[in-house]
Amino acid sequence: MRRRFGQSLRVGVAPGALALLKTSRWGGAAPELVGELAFEGGSHPEAIGVALRQLLQGGGCANWPVSIVLADELVRIWQVAPPAGSARLADLEAAAALRFQTLFGEPTGAWKLSAGWDPAQPFLAAALPRNLLALIEQVCAAQRAPIVELVPQFVAGFNQWRAALKAGAWYGLVQQRVLTLGMIDGGAIRAVRATALPEGADLDWLAAHVAREALRLNLAAPARVAVSGHAPAAWSKGATHAPLACHLLGQGQGAGWSDCARLAATGSRP
Known part of the structure; x- marks a missing residue:
């Protein structure tokens, strides 16, 4: 695969699945899905290492800088x-x-x-x-694909969107129907908590969930939550809802992609 100036790769690593994206810093081009691979072995490091080697070899990734996004x-x-x-x-x-x-x-x-x-x-x-990191580093070195970043998904998402957060807002990320919520107070994350989304989780559910988390941490409940990832579209409706307003970030990016492809895209330019 021929690399142009400013292009790089992103790999999403999840239990049993990998995804490879091509991105560019120039021209505003959206990330491009290069390949995906499902494999047996779940979260076992050896299984992930073998699958990663196969994915990078198949993609012709030599001399491409790679960012690795790990599922939380x-x-x-x-x-x-x-x-x-x-x-x-x-x-x-x-x-x-x-x-x-x-x-x-x-x-x-x-x-x-x-x-x-x-x-x-x-x-x-x-x-x-450590054992997973070592295997990922070994595979990328063998494929001559230098790692420029290796980061958990929540951290990648927060780093991507933190400048867009309004004062007093909390940040959330939805992946595979799990909401990971970062409770922000005084400009810093005070706690992180992951919760499975129940069926039919609407804005009322989100408002009640946020209120409970604020009470548990003895924090003031925010008036706004900014959420990235595969969040329910219903959360953006009724932004004037009294208890809580929800701003969905990066909507439309990776439409129709798998969960692992969206994982790989986390942290990339919209």
């Missing part, structure tokens, strides 16, 4: 409160590791941690499986 079910995302008086990165890393063990019941040895380290306010942290 393959990673761990949580919020960390910095210790009082912490000034060193080591203090913040220790706090993140302790919180991880408390939440997920295991040490961090098998996981690679990354975060928006901040000694002054709570920050978002993510943990990626």
Whole structure:
């Protein structure tokens, strides 16, 4: 596959599925679906590695820079409160590791941690499986496809749309009928929570869900939520709904695509 200036690839990695997109920084071209691959083995790293090698070989991806977007079910995302008086990165890393063990019941040895380290306010942290990362890096190196980014889907979506969020709004992402909600207060995400969408989840359901989450965290309920991904179209109707207004972000991108293709597109230009 011939590469033009400014073009790159995006790979969505989910349990049992991969998708490959071609994107460009120039000309406003929409992402182009290059290929998809379903495979046995679910979230097992070896199965993902074999499938990724097959996908990249079939796509002729040598010398193409690649961004990898991991499905959120393959990673761990949580919020960390910095210790009082912490000034060193080591203090913040220790706090993140302790919180991880408390939440997920295991040490961090098998996981690679990354975060928006901040000694002054709570920050978002993510943990990626080390064995999966190693296999992805090995496959991409063997295919001469340099990795420029490797990121969980929620983080990719938030980074893509954070500048578009109005003051006081919360951010959500819908993928495979799961809403991952980032509760924002004072300009920072205070918590992240994933919830399966029930059948018929309309704007009233979303307003009630947001109100419950705000009450649980002792935060003021937002007047607006901005949601990207495959969100129900009904959420954009009735934007004057008293409890909550919902702004759907990037609608129309990847229309008709599979869940994994939409995963790969997360974080790309609309």
